[in-house]
Amino acid sequence: AREVFGQLADKAKASAIKLVHLEQFDDAQRLDKLNTFIAAHPDYAPAYFLLAQEFSEDRLGSQSLSDKRSEAEALTKFVSYEKDGGLLKYFVDQRELADWLERSRSRLAAVGDVLDPQRFAPTLTPMRSNAGWTITISLPEAATGISWRLGETGPFTDTGLMAMNDQRTGKPMPNSSFELPDSTTATTIGIKYLDIRGRETGPFAIRFDPDSALQQGDKQILDQFWTSWIAFDAGGNNGLVYFTQMLSYRCAIKEVHYGLDGAAPDKEIKMPPCDKKDPYAIPYDYQPYFKVADSVKSMSVQVTYTDGTKSPVREYKRQ
Template sequence: MSGSVEIGGAGPSLLRASLSRTGKWAGGLGVVGGFVADILSPLAPFAAYIALAAAVTAVILAVAIAFRLVLAATALPALVFASTTAALAGGLFALQQASDAEDGVLAGLVPAIAGLQQSMGIVAASVERIEKTVTETAKTVDTVKQATQEVQQTAEKVEQKTEEIAANQAKQQEQAAKLQATTEQIAVSIDTIADGFKALAAQGGVIADPKRPDEFYHNARVHELSGDMLNARRSYLAFAGFSVDAVDPYIRFATLLRIQDGKAGAREVLGALADKNKTLALKLVHAMQFEDAQRIERLNAFIAANPEYPPAYFVVSEEFSEDRLGVQTLADKRNEATALAKFAAYEKDGGLVSHFIDHTLLADWLERSRSRLAALGDVLDPARFMPRLTPMRSNQEWMMTISLPEPATAISWRLGVEGAFTETGFLALNDQVTRKPMPNPSFVVPDRTSADVIAIKYLDLRGRETGPFEIRFDPQAALAEGNKQILDQFWTSWIAFDSGSNTGYVYFTHMLSYRCAIKEVRYSFNGAALDKIIDLPPCDEKDPYAIPYDYKPYFKIGKDIASMSVQVTYSDGTQSPVREFQR
């Protein structure tokens, strides 16, 4: 109790002592601090900051003294300093707010202080510019860093893409290897099925509980032979469920279906199977069930999609065969030969057996292919089947006779490489092959026609256009060739002894008329060497068969002449045999 009174009585004296010792320098520091805070006010409200800090400090010291956390003698000077500073700084901040002086109270009263603040503002602006530069630099660094990261990410993506491409290539190679292995496996399996079928065929009889495709195929054949078409059909359908890519079972099955259901029914059944069973053999046999032009169109489409499937070529060859068409055109023969040649080419590499279970059908196809190719001969040689044109000169025109490699239903020609074609017309009789009016095989051109190209085209017996074929026409060469043919064909007319009542003369009028083919004529009498020459007048291409009015086509001979030997050298350099004429 006494202690408490003692402290309370000593409080005021201790406070006065602290104010006496501390108040003077505390006030001085407060004034200086306020001065500095006022000058720096453009940068920030330092007076408010100082006042707030000092007030907080004073409150803390007062609480500490009140609760005797510190000795009053020790803390009172600091309390006095903090209180004084808070009062002065707070008053200065209040004065700045009241006067609305953003640059401080002293700057408005003392111009020198305003100049100092301006200088400080320059420094501050410079600091701001530096800060701005630093900020922009930092942004640039960030941008560069981001770009670097993007480049790195792009590089990683490229590397990833490269790895993906490599992986895809490896995958494609793996798939190709698997496909090759699968193809080989299928071939092996068909060989195995074929061997099994062959063994079962030798064994005979129906397999009671079939499980393998060769057993179902065997049963189907046995049921067919016995006339049990219902069970044969069931066995074929069961075989189709194994998706074996061999043509002969489906061909036989199609035959059975056409007998039972007709062509439309066979198409329907095989079409439904082809949708489920993706084997090429079944798709080929399904295409075979259509009619005429539609069938050929489907077969050609199949070959276009599967050019390395050999059985398709034999099937297509039959569409153009004599058995199918009755009468073949040249185009039919060429189509048949082309398809058969492609089919036969696979036999050399053993590429046919893997498409057949019953090899008897393959053997039949191969035999028919060889037989037909031999019969067709060199039909694929285009030079052997070109139309031929035989010009024959008269006194006024050229008669052109056309020889075609096959019967035609119409013929057209054109002089030159451009322009319209002209039909030759028809004769007043029917062609025995086509049973239609026979086209006129001849046409004429004027005798003044110069060397040019004559184009020939025709329609075959199916109405398909063939050609045009361009044939070179040289009037001079044609005249010589035509005269030569006549001279060779009618050589017995070269010489005439004692014609009519002109005894003692030998005439050579025939050779004179066709002299445009002759280069030289040598002769002799009674078997002697050919030592004499008949001097013929030159060829007149404008009027080749006329005999000059002042030229004598004969000469006189004696009675001792019993025979005359003649040899003609033609304008093309060839020579006739030595012909002997008896008087």
């Protein structure tokens, strides 16, 4: 069939015959010939629908983001010719045209906003410890390799592979984190990765501000574990209210106010300054508790964070 259509394509002037001929080739050849055809006939609309099929889930089985973007770009181009009946001249059977348009719109709806470059970019989650920073990388798709660099120039460092396979790729899962020293200053972190087909994606430049990251991380922990902000009579120390957890994550705190037995939280707990070099340590000369009367039954607490937001007024009952 390929030879027959090849002979027809050599003799015929109709672009449709040439398009049918190139569809007879195997995958890699077919895509190359299709791109060559489009370069020579950039306004031949049906070619874009066929190009989209080369990157489709039906054709590939599993799609990378790059595949989805290529599919969406080609389908968007094809559908754009529908305006003012621009596709009618290519189809004898209008039912076939309706089918192509329906399939195109269905796939464009399925891939969503995949063409938005900001929607599918890697993100970083910094986590501070006394030893430094652990930076966890979140990717928008499965990857077979990840690398990073500090700053906007210089070589990238591979994160390495883990001792387990990723079921999505069938290959060893790349390590999704790396370490930075606590002395790291505000900078840009570059991230790039290899997708499921081994194609490099990126680099992406992501801003890293250690001060902001420390505050945001501490705030997240405080919000999530607010039930541990204070503890009445902890460890059998009757008459004492401990606020050790708030103290440990004080780098996110601007002010703490409290009230007793239903009173408005208008009394302040003075916190020591944030120690960026050792942020979770409690100063040796600071007492993480204060005394209350045995008659006190409850306590309300409100935190004002360094970003200016305030927590809800939290209520704590004495047991």
